[in-house]
Amino acid sequence: MIARPRKVRFVSAGFAVVFVGVFTLVAVLLKNTPTGVFFQTSDQIAMIGIGVLLAVGALWFTWPMVSADASGVLVRNMLAAKFVPWSDVVAITFPDGASYARLELPDDEYLVLMAVQSIDGDRAVAAIRELRKLHRAAQSAS
Structure with missing residues (x-):
């Protein structure tokens, strides 16, 4: 017999997708901001990396x-x-x-x-x- 949480999977997966999507969108738009700050490609990659880490944290609840x-x-x-x-x-x-x-x-x-x-x-x-x-x-x- 094996039991795993079910509804938490759907919620966690939803949050994981949102985290990756939002942080990827922010990373893409990062270079186009008229703030006077110059963002590099490494900043964009780091932003996507933060989204991936948050997604992994959300998926941890399915463990x-x-x-x-x-x-x-x-x-x-x-x-x-x-x-x-x-x-x-x-x-x-x-x-x-x-x-x-x-x-x-x-x-x-x-x-x-x-x-x-x-x-x-x-x-x-x-x-x-x-x-x-x-x-x-x-x-x-x-």
């Missing part, structure tokens, strides 16, 4: 992923990935009003599943159900 199998769950959030065996998972929850699902761990700790977002609606519900099914199967096998 989260949850992958689960009989052995456990691999959670990849924005900065790090972590594998959690089913034996360490107490429950899979989606608290009221929360943006993300989470794995409840021992000692009142939890791990946020940024790939399972409330904005995705039915896809998030299906992902939670599949995770719970795998968790039950792993508990009954041990």
Whole structure:
């Protein structure tokens, strides 16, 4: 089972296109400004580079992923990935009003599943159900 955020992809892709488009347009128009400042080709390239960097930053929000199998769950959030065996998972929850699902761990700790977002609606519900099914199967096998 693999889960990734869906609606965030469309929003991030839209922002990425806008960033590259706007910064490219500004770069093209940069030499034609009557401000008395002389912009070089390197300034234009730098402006496009800034747009590309902002686009990569926007697309970074599509990075989260949850992958689960009989052995456990691999959670990849924005900065790090972590594998959690089913034996360490107490429950899979989606608290009221929360943006993300989470794995409840021992000692009142939890791990946020940024790939399972409330904005995705039915896809998030299906992902939670599949995770719970795998968790039950792993508990009954041990």
